Amino acid sequence: MRLEPITNPSSARRIFPPALAIGTTVVIASLLAMIAGANPFSVLGLILNGAFGSKFALLETLNRATPLIFTGLAAAVAFRAKFWNIGAEAQLYAGALMTVLLGTGLLPWPSFPLLVTLAIAAVLAGAVLLLVPALLKTRFGVDEVVTTLLMNFIFLLFISMLLEGPLKDPMGMGWPKSARVISEARLPRILDGLRLHWGFILALVSAVAIWVIQTRSTLGYEMRAVGLNREAAAFAGIPVNRVLVKTALLSGGLAALAGFSEVAGLKASLTLDLSPGFGYTGIIVAMLALLNPLGVIVAALFVAGVFVGADSMSRAAEVPTYLADIMLAMALLLMVLAILLTRFRVVRD
Amino acid sequence: MASDKASVLRLNNITKRFGTLVANDAISFSLNRGEVIALLGENGAGKTTLMNILFGQYTADEGTVEVFGKTLPPGNSRAALEAGVGMVHQHFTLADNLTVQENITLGTGSLTSFSLRRSNARARIEALSEQFHLKVAPDARVGSLSVGERQRVEILKALYRDVKILILDEPTAVLTPQEAEDLFATLRQAIANGLSVIFISHKLHEVMAIAQRVVVLRHGKLVGGVDTDTSTKEKLAAMMMGAEAEPPEVSTAHAGEALMTLETVSTPDIGSAPGLKSVSMSLRAGQIIGLAGVSGNGQAALADIVGGMRAPTNGKIVLNGSPVPSWTPRDAVNAGIARIPEDRHKTGTIADFDLTENAILERYASDPFSTKGWLDWTRARRFANEIIDKYDVRCPGADTPIRLLSGGNMQKLILGRVLEADPQIILANQPVRGLDIGAVHYVHGQLLEARDRGAAVLLISEDLDEIMALSDYIHVIADGRLSPAFERGQMTPAELGLWMSGKGEVRHAS
Numbered sequence: 001m002r003l004e005p006i007t008n009p010s011s012a013r014r015i016f017p018p019a020l021a022i023g024t025t026v027v028i029a030s031l032l033a034m035i036a037g038a039n040p041f042s043v044l045g046l047i048l049n050g051a052f053g054s055k056f057a058l059l060e061t062l063n064r065a066t067p068l069i070f071t072g073l074a075a076a077v078a079f080r081a082k083f084w085n086i087g088a089e090a091q092l093y094a095g096a097l098m099t100v101l102l103g104t105g106l107l108p109w110p111s112f113p114l115l116v117t118l119a120i121a122a123v124l125a126g127a128v129l130l131l132v133p134a135l136l137k138t139r140f141g142v143d144e145v146v147t148t149l150l151m152n153f154i155f156l157l158f159i160s161m162l163l164e165g166p167l168k169d170p171m172g173m174g175w176p177k178s179a180r181v182i183s184e185a186r187l188p189r190i191l192d193g194l195r196l197h198w199g200f201i202l203a204l205v206s207a208v209a210i211w212v213i214q215t216r217s218t219l220g221y222e223m224r225a226v227g228l229n230r231e232a233a234a235f236a237g238i239p240v241n242r243v244l245v246k247t248a249l250l251s252g253g254l255a256a257l258a259g260f261s262e263v264a265g266l267k268a269s270l271t272l273d274l275s276p277g278f279g280y281t282g283i284i285v286a287m288l289a290l291l292n293p294l295g296v297i298v299a300a301l302f303v304a305g306v307f308v309g310a311d312s313m314s315r316a317a318e319v320p321t322y323l324a325d326i327m328l329a330m331a332l333l334l335m336v337l338a339i340l341l342t343r344f345r346v347v348r349d
Numbered sequence: 350m351a352s353d354k355a356s357v358l359r360l361n362n363i364t365k366r367f368g369t370l371v372a373n374d375a376i377s378f379s380l381n382r383g384e385v386i387a388l389l390g391e392n393g394a395g396k397t398t399l400m401n402i403l404f405g406q407y408t409a410d411e412g413t414v415e416v417f418g419k420t421l422p423p424g425n426s427r428a429a430l431e432a433g434v435g436m437v438h439q440h441f442t443l444a445d446n447l448t449v450q451e452n453i454t455l456g457t458g459s460l461t462s463f464s465l466r467r468s469n470a471r472a473r474i475e476a477l478s479e480q481f482h483l484k485v486a487p488d489a490r491v492g493s494l495s496v497g498e499r500q501r502v503e504i505l506k507a508l509y510r511d512v513k514i515l516i517l518d519e520p521t522a523v524l525t526p527q528e529a530e531d532l533f534a535t536l537r538q539a540i541a542n543g544l545s546v547i548f549i550s551h552k553l554h555e556v557m558a559i560a561q562r563v564v565v566l567r568h569g570k571l572v573g574g575v576d577t578d579t580s581t582k583e584k585l586a587a588m589m590m591g592a593e594a595e596p597p598e599v600s601t602a603h604a605g606e607a608l609m610t611l612e613t614v615s616t617p618d619i620g621s622a623p624g625l626k627s628v629s630m631s632l633r634a635g636q637i638i639g640l641a642g643v644s645g646n647g648q649a650a651l652a653d654i655v656g657g658m659r660a661p662t663n664g665k666i667v668l669n670g671s672p673v674p675s676w677t678p679r680d681a682v683n684a685g686i687a688r689i690p691e692d693r694h695k696t697g698t699i700a701d702f703d704l705t706e707n708a709i710l711e712r713y714a715s716d717p718f719s720t721k722g723w724l725d726w727t728r729a730r731r732f733a734n735e736i737i738d739k740y741d742v743r744c745p746g747a748d749t750p751i752r753l754l755s756g757g758n759m760q761k762l763i764l765g766r767v768l769e770a771d772p773q774i775i776l777a778n779q780p781v782r783g784l785d786i787g788a789v790h791y792v793h794g795q796l797l798e799a800r801d802r803g804a805a806v807l808l809i810s811e812d813l814d815e816i817m818a819l820s821d822y823i824h825v826i827a828d829g830r831l832s833p834a835f836e837r838g839q840m841t842p843a844e845l846g847l848w849m850s851g852k853g854e855v856r857h858a859s
Contacts, residue, residue, distance in 0.1 A: 216726075218719050225710070229699040235658065235690060236710040237679030 003344040017338035025331045029323060038317035050312025051305035057312065059196045063266065065297075065304035067092070067275065069203035070258035071282025072289065072296040073210050078251035080214065080291050081223040082230070083137075083244055085130060087148030088255035089279025090155035094129045095122035095256025097159060099263040100167065100178045100270040103185030111184040118185060119202075119260055126256025127249040129155070134248035138241035152279065160272055169269065178270040187265040199261030203297075206254060210293040223247050255279060284332050290339065303328060355382050357545050358403075358434075358514055363412035365398055372398040374569045375412070380514065385536060385546040387560035387577075389553075389589055391786050395569040396549045397439070400516050403547075404436045405429040416514065435507030436516040441499050443506075445492035449485050450474060453506045470509075477508050481538050482531070496643065497528040504535065515539065516547045521555055522811065523644055526846035533559050551589070552814070553582045565589050568785075589786075597794040600801065602821040605634030608773050608805045609655070609686075614664035616650045623829035625650045627664065630824060630831060632774055632805035637796065638834070639820025640809045643849050647829035648809050649691070652778045655807055656688040657681025682711045684774075687767030687799075691778040691809075693756065697763050700752035704744060707751050708733040708766050736765030741791075757788030764795055775799055775806045781815065793819060813842055827851040 006013070030040035051061050071088045078085035085091075098121045107114055133147035163176040171179070187197040214220035222243045225233040234240045262274055285303050289295030310324030358380040365373040372395045380386050390396045401407045403414055408424035415421070416432040443452050454470045474487055483501045491502060500520060507515055517536075521529040536546055536559055550556055556563055557577055564574045565588045572588050609632040616624035625647055632638060632655075642648055653659040654666065660676040667673075668684055681688065688711075690696040698707045709718045709729045717728050733747040740761040744754055751759060760780065767775070777796055781789040796819065800806050810816050816823055823840065825832040825848035832848045847853045 216724055218714055218722050218724055221706070221713055221724060225699055225702070225706075228701050229695070232696050232699045232710070235656075235678055235688075235696040237657075237677065237682050237714075239677075239679075 003340075004347045006343060006345055009342055014342050017341040018335060021334035021338040022331065024334055025327055028330055029327045032323060032326060033317065033319050036319045036323070038319045043313060043317065043319070043323075046313035046316050047306065047309035049309070050316070051309030056195075057308065059194060061301065061304045061308045062196055062200055064308050065300040066197075066200045066203050066265070067258035067262050067278040068281060068285050068300035068304055069207060069296055070261065071255050071278050072285030072300050073203075073206055073282075073293055074251045074255035074258075075283045075286035076289060076291045076293055076296055077210060077214075077223070077254065078247055079227075079286060081227040081244060081247040083134070083247050083251070084145045085133075085148050085248065085251045085255075086145055086283070087130065087133065087151045087155075087279070088251075088258075088282050089275060089277065090148075090152045091126035091129050091252045091255035092259040092262075092275050092279050093155055093159050094125040094252075095259030096263045096270050096274055097162070097259070098122045098125040098256070099185070099260045100181060103181035103264065104179045105182050108182075109184065111186075111188075114184050115187065115264065118264060119257065122256045122260035123253035126252040126254070126259075128252070129256075130248045130252030131245070134245050138244055156272070159270070163270065163272060167270070176272060180268040181263060185264055186268065187261065197261075197265035199265035202257065202261060203300075206257065207293045207297050210250075210254075214293060219243075219246060255282070258282075281328070284328060287332060288335055302331075306331075356380065357382050357417055359415040360399075360403065361413045361415065363399060363402055363409045363414070365395075365402060365407060365409050371569045373402070373409070374571075376566070376571045377412075378564050378571065378574055380545050380547060382545055383540045383543050384562065385540055385548055385560045387556040387563045388547055388549045388566065389551065389556055389563050389585060390566035391551055391589060394551075394566040394589075396566055397518055399566070400436065400518060400547065400549060403429070404434060404516060430510060430512075433511065433513035434516065435510060435512030435514070437500065437503040437507060437518065437520060439518040439522060441503055443491045443499055443502060446490065448488050448490055449494075449502050449505075450487040452491055452502055453487075453509050457510060473509065474505065477505055480542070481505075481508065481535050483508075483535055496523045496645070497525070497531075500524070500532070501535075508539075512544070514545045514547070516549070518549045519551075520548070521550065521552065525643060525850040526813075526843055527850060529555065553585055553589075556585065557582060597790055597797055599797060599819065602636050602800065604636040604821070605803060607631040607633050608669060610667040611654065611661075612665050612667060614654055614661040614666065616654065616659060616662055618829075619650070622649060623647045625654065625661075625831075626829040628829070628831045629664075630834070632807055634773075634803045634805050635800055636821045637800050637806040637808055637819050639816035639823045640807065640826055641813055641816045641823055641845055641849060642811070642826040644811050646849075647826050648778070648811075650829065651826065652691065652776060652809055655681075655774075655776045656686065656690070656778075657684075679714075682770075685770070685772050687770065687772035687775040687804075689760075689763055689767060689775070689777045689780045691782075693759050693763055698751045698759055701750055703750055704737065704742070704747045704754075704762060705730050705733040707762060708736055708747075711766065712770065732769070736762060736769060739769075740765040740795075757784045757791075760784060760788065760792060764792065768795065768799060772799070772804055775804050776809075777806060778809045779811070780808070781810075813845060817842070817845075825849055825853065827853075 026044050030043045033043040034040035050057055052058050071092060074085065074088045099118050102121055103118050107117065133144045133151065136142040136147055137144045163178060167178045169177050169179040187199050190196050190198060190201065222238050225238055226240050226243045230240055258278055263270060267274060281303060285296055285299045288299035306327050307324050310321055313319065314321040314323065356379045361377050363373050363376045376399060388396045398407065402409045405421065405424055405426040405428060413420050416434060421432060422428050450470060453474055471487060478485055483505055485498060485501050485505065491499060520532060524532065540546060548560055560577055562574060562576055563585060565572045567589060611628055611630050613627045613629055614625055615627055618624045622645055628651065640648060640651065654661060657676055657678040657680050665672045666676060673680065694700065709732065712718055713724065718725055730747055736742060737744060737747060742758050742761045744758060775796065780792050784792065796806055808816065808819055821837055822834040824834055825845055827849055828851055832853055
């Protein structure tokens with residue numbers, strides 16, 4: 001058996017394998033639910049209902065999708081240029097840290113200018129954090145997969161140290177958490193009474209902005225060229241290293257916005273469980289979206305829906321929530337296979 | 350001529366398809382004992398594919414290979430070797446870090462009684478190298494050998510395995526004319542000893558010199574088999590190229606001022622590839638300078654220097670009278686240098702970009718294709734369509750990924766991309782490698798036209814015929830050193846060959 005490339009895939013071939021991947025994921029998840037003792041046919045319904053079935057559920061899903069859109073964009077932007085930023089988790093915390101440092105009363109400003117300042121500061125912090133691996137790569141050829149991945153552990157320990165020390169909330173009853181940001185530093189809700197904040201809108205705007213940059217700007221063109229063929233890009237005169245650094249700055253900044261939005265929009269303070277792995281899940285989101293920035297929105301909603309829905313399903317059907325992790329892992333693996341099948345055909349010798 | 354007419358090899362209706370391309374279309378011929386057959390054809394005619402099928406590296410879609418009357422199992426190189434078929438590939442398959450003897454004996458015999466085997470092997474190698482005039486040092490490390498010596502090792506490797514049928518894939522492509530003569534002497538010796546040889550080439554004079562019979566392939570089809578006794582180069586050329594063979598006429602050049610001058614430029618060696626050693630040359634308006642040389646003698650370094658991929662470590666680049674302050678690919682593009690790279694797939698284009706995106710690859714960052722960092726796709730598309738029309742790029746449309754185009758059409762897009770900028774200087778590095786004859790003539794015609802418009806052209810090629818046909822002046826490069834410039838017709842191929850092997854001497858016209 002071998003794979004033969006398909007030069008011009010038909011639209012059926014583009015759509016069918018990914019659809020089959022999602023379908024297979026649901027079937028396997030149902031079987032696992034059955035093993036866990038639940039009715040396999042009700043699982044999908046319970047997940048859908050738990051994720052999108054009510055206003056509360058839907059808002060919960062949108063809230064959960066917000067940081068995933070940011071980290072998904074961070075991965076999508078970087079991966080497009082074949083810059084493997086695995087460190088979105090650290091950059092997220094860098095953004096959150098900046099928000100807490102400046103938002104807990106240091107800048108006693110009115111809401112709007114304060115929020116804009118916090119967002120910019122967060123972006124800069126994330127960008128600078130990724131600048132180090134980027135320069136190590138362009139200057140010395142150090143593999144960014146290793147450096148960005150290890151940076152996650154270093155930075156989380158650094159945050160942990162801050163939360164046990166200088167940033168520890170004196171009113172926190174001994175918990176390792178920071179003080180709450182002042183009310184001017186809270187992202188307002190989009191509509192009164194609804195638990196959905198402006199971070200979601202910022203995420204949508206970011207996705208569209210990245211899409212425009214990728215398709216219309218010279219920077220986007222450079223990033224795609226560098227990602228597809230570094231040698232040809234360099235020959236044509238594209239400053240490859242400079243493009244990689246710019247990509248890193250953009251990617252780090254986007255991941256940091258997730259941290260800003262979680263603190264300013266939802267949690268108000270910094271804790272070590274601010275992110276349940278949003279940085280890593282962002283990679284799944286980006287891959288499911290085929291690195292398309294607009295696709296990231298859809299993929300983030302899907303992934304958030306699975307998490308929120310599985311939470312609610314596990315309460316109703318008494319199935320462990322780990323089913324959500326299994327579903328996502330399966331969806332990713334099957335989707336990668338499906339993408340392969342849209343580009344190659346299997347030939348038997 | 351072969352005394353014994355027994356057929357040792359027979360190909361029956363071999364067909365091989367790659368996607369929609371038919372690389373070999375129902376090809377049949379046979380090879381007799383003690384005979385040299387030349388397999389003649391343009392680049393891409395299907396010669397190498399056919400031989401890879403014969404040697405068991407590809408599986409034919411249809412047809413069979415018979416050796417000494419027995420059908421070979423498809424796709425099995427070992428079976429082919431055991432049946433007595435040996436192949437010397439265009440790109441050698443030797444281990445650089447092993448000695449000549451180790452390379453030759455690798456994979457033969459058992460691993461027991463090692464020391465006895467070694468001395469026997471040594472004796473055998475020495476006998477073979479004596480018998481076939483293949484001079485090698487058995488203890489030399491292959492990595493330190495010249496290309497010609499490596500080829501001798503490859504041939505010895507095949508002879509050591511007692512092959513009866515030897516396939517040589519473009520064996521002279523990497524040799525100087527003198528080394529090629531030595532190879533022919535070896536082959537004559539081999540057929541006198543009863544070997545049969547298939548000699549793949551697209552060079553007519555070699556084919557006439559060594560082969561008894563010629564089998565001609567064109568676009569994957571067998572267009573004929575003729576005896577060299579009863580044929581001429583012209584007839585073979587007509588068979589090989591079809592009716593379209595009409596090379597562009599070369600008019601006399603009117604050279605102008607020097608547009609680019611290299612002054613004692615040196616670059617470091619990269620791996621086994623030599624850098625430039627104090628190279629000086631001038632590219633003048635209205636002139637084609639040909640750079641001849643055996644592959645891997647510093648051509649890449651010189652192309653990198655002229656194309657802006659590398660800055661010299663010593664010496665300087667002078668453009669229009671003043672030395673360049675900085676030298677990057679973009680500096681070169683901005684200086685009006687048209688760069689046609691050696692590898693159009695890897696460096697010339699981005700395979701998954703469409704024609705429009707590839708067309709603006711060098712100039713996307715400047716007017717008219719972008720302003721303040723935003724691209725103007727309408728202008729870009731118009732530019733791509735202009736190239737497609739003017740340079741006859743055959744494609745479904747400007748939004749087609751360029752990987753779907755043939756090599757010739759890809760090269761036409763690159764030509765259009767660089768020539769539309771009205772360049773002062775053209776760097777053409779192997780501009781016709783792998784192209785069919787129609788595209789070859791087209792590319793050559795465009796280069797000549799640009800020259801007549803007043804551009805300075807640097808043509809780098811490993812094909813001496815191409816260099817001699819087009820160039821007004823020829824430099825030979827050997828081990829990173831440049832020969833003086835020879836005027837058109839001043840040197841014979843043999844004399845250039847001497848320079849190519851690094852043994853040239855300055856000859857003063859009296």
